[in-house]
């Protein structure tokens with residue numbers, strides 16, 4: 001276990017050393033994987049640092065400690081999945097409470113809010129989080145939580161997290177930010193006024209498409225205590241193996257995110273020049289409506305997610321996503337392998353068609369998660385897919 005985060009260290013040093021002290025018993029440089037479900041107590045009714053793995057596990061705590069430091073928080077909680085983490089945060093609410101969320105909120109969050117939480121009397125309004133007056137209009141006397149994502153999914157919408165947090169504070173709302181896309185390498189929402197940062201650790205934190213996990217990070221002790229109580233009472237904790245793999249993933253997080261972002265920018269510029277492409281959505285392009293916010297809110301790069309639309313529409317987009325070789329046709333994102341998908345039929349299938357249309361998620365939209373492969377190979381893959389997708393007679 002680590003002492004308090006060593007604030008003087010740079011991000012990349014903390015990613016390797018905070019919470020990851022050598023094993024005192026053996027000197028092992030990498031803290032061991034603790035699979036034990038239960039821990040011997042010093043005496044009846046006396047409690048050691050750990051007692052039962054749902055309530056706390058050393059391998060999980062190591063990951064939580066590192067992540068809290070990287071996000072500029074004091075404490076983190078690791079969950080079985082990103083959805084379990086979001087659910088844990090939403091359980092702060094009570095029947096009758098209202099949630100304000102972005103209109104291109106992650107599909108699973110949309111489903112949780114509209115199909116599960118509505119059953120217990122929690123209501124939701126989706127609003128354009130790039131427009132404070134739209135938030136103001138959607139505010140009710142019952143609103144308790146503002147849930148933000150930046151960049152948004154799949155349109156890479158940029159929300160001004162500092163401005164929204166300031167507005168929400170005036171209204172007495174709690175602010176949660178799903179920071180899965182940006183990662184703490186590029187954006188740290190707690191420093192911008194958010195109360196809770198959420199991650200699907202399945203994505204960039206793990207980074208290798210080999211685990212499911214989620215996390216919440218906070219600064220406030222009371223808020224942490226409430227979330228911990230809910231997590232321990234409901235039980236969706238991250239397993240030790242996943243925690244171990246997440247700690248391993250964090251060590252290369254900044255290297256991966258910066259390298260993948262650099263390739264994403266190059267591919268976005270290239271796609272933007274192709275006559276068959278109607279528009280490219282990437283926060284790093286000056287043409288993106290959120291570019292100015294991205295410049296101030298994302299540090300050093302613009303992320304490795306990008307979307308684009310083919311002029312030819314649905315059938316061509318479908319042919320495109322089925323024609324790439326390096327870009328694998330799969331949902332998920334954030335790993336070393338590049339992935340491609342069609343939001344309308346895959347990641348956002350849990351939105352109904354009307355909601356998709358209303359929120360600008362066209363059938364012909366294609367989303368890329370740019371991995372760590374060479375940019376030249378990825379570009380060649382997109383070029384051959386573009387050829388196949390658009391040369392076939394309609």
Ligand SMILES: *Cc1c(COP(=O)(O)O)cnc(C)c1O
Nearest residue numbers: 081082083106178180200202213
């Ligand atoms: C994947 C994802 C989630 C859900 O996480 P799981 O680990 O799949 O449960 C939430 N938000 C965003 C932005 C995601 O990409």
